Amino acid sequence: MRVQKYLSACGACSRRKAEEAVGRGEVTIDGELALIGQSVVPGESIVTLCGESVEHSKKKIPTVLAMHKPRGYVCTHCDPHIGDGESIYALLKGRDYGKLICCGRLDKDSEGLIILADSGALAAKLMHPSGNVEKFYVVTVDKPISRCHCKWLRDGVDEGGEFLGVHSLSAIPGSSRSLAITLHCGKKRHIRRMLAAFGYEVKRLVRHRIGDFSLGSLAPGKCKRLNESLLKRLLNE
Secondary structure, three states: OEHHHHHHHOOOOOHHHHHHHHHOOOEEEOOEEOOOOOEOOOOOOOEEEOOEEOOOOOOOOOOEEEEEEOOOOEOOOOOOOOOHHHEHHHHHOOOOOOOOEEOOOOOOOOEEEEEEEOOHHHHHHHHOHHHOOOEEEEEEEOOOOOHHHHHHHHHOEEEOOEEEOOOEEEEOOOOOOEEEEEEOOOOOOHHHHHHHOOOOOEEEEEEEEEOOEEOOOOOOOOEEEOOHHHHHHHOOO
16 A cells, blocks of 8 residues: 555545655655655554554454345345245344345345345445445346337336336347346335336346446355455445
8 A cells, every 4th residue: 555545544644645744754664764655564564654653443344245135035134924034134044244234125026136234334325326336137027018118218207206217228139028227226116116107017127236246156045245355346446
């Protein structure tokens, strides 16, 4: 990590102020005057600013799981109307990951990628429109979809006084009944309600991607813990 970025990450000053301090000779690395752009090894290098030690406090990396939700499961901890085995949390098989939040649910009849995290801030970023995190779905309906309906769906639908829009929507080549849909923020049964407004019944709905993180080869009912680099892909960082 470059010294000016290190000082900024530690909260000592902004990166610009750090560069100015290095230029004035106020920063040392392992007892020697630092140069702008010089590398620092967090936890090993001894860095001072104006004679005061600047230590890197490693941020806690949140626990984040990617799961391939199978059809027939709900994204709740408990529900009086379902059995224990129908909750996605039963798929964790008793593993203790702490209190995990489902960051953007899929309904019982939908399947695909869901993210579970122990960070409320991360959950908010993934779910709120301001986070600008894309969710990509492939949807199959009960009958061929007309071109004019595709156009109208792209423009959005007023359903029950609520506007339901998409970020992008396109027909899948080779299939007259399947659509590729991208949302930034999904409301309750968002895609199903949009298609129902034009007389289509969803037969299958699969979420394949959130941010830059894809479902890939993750099998139904399985989950994997995301490391820091995979978490950055999820958040488009």
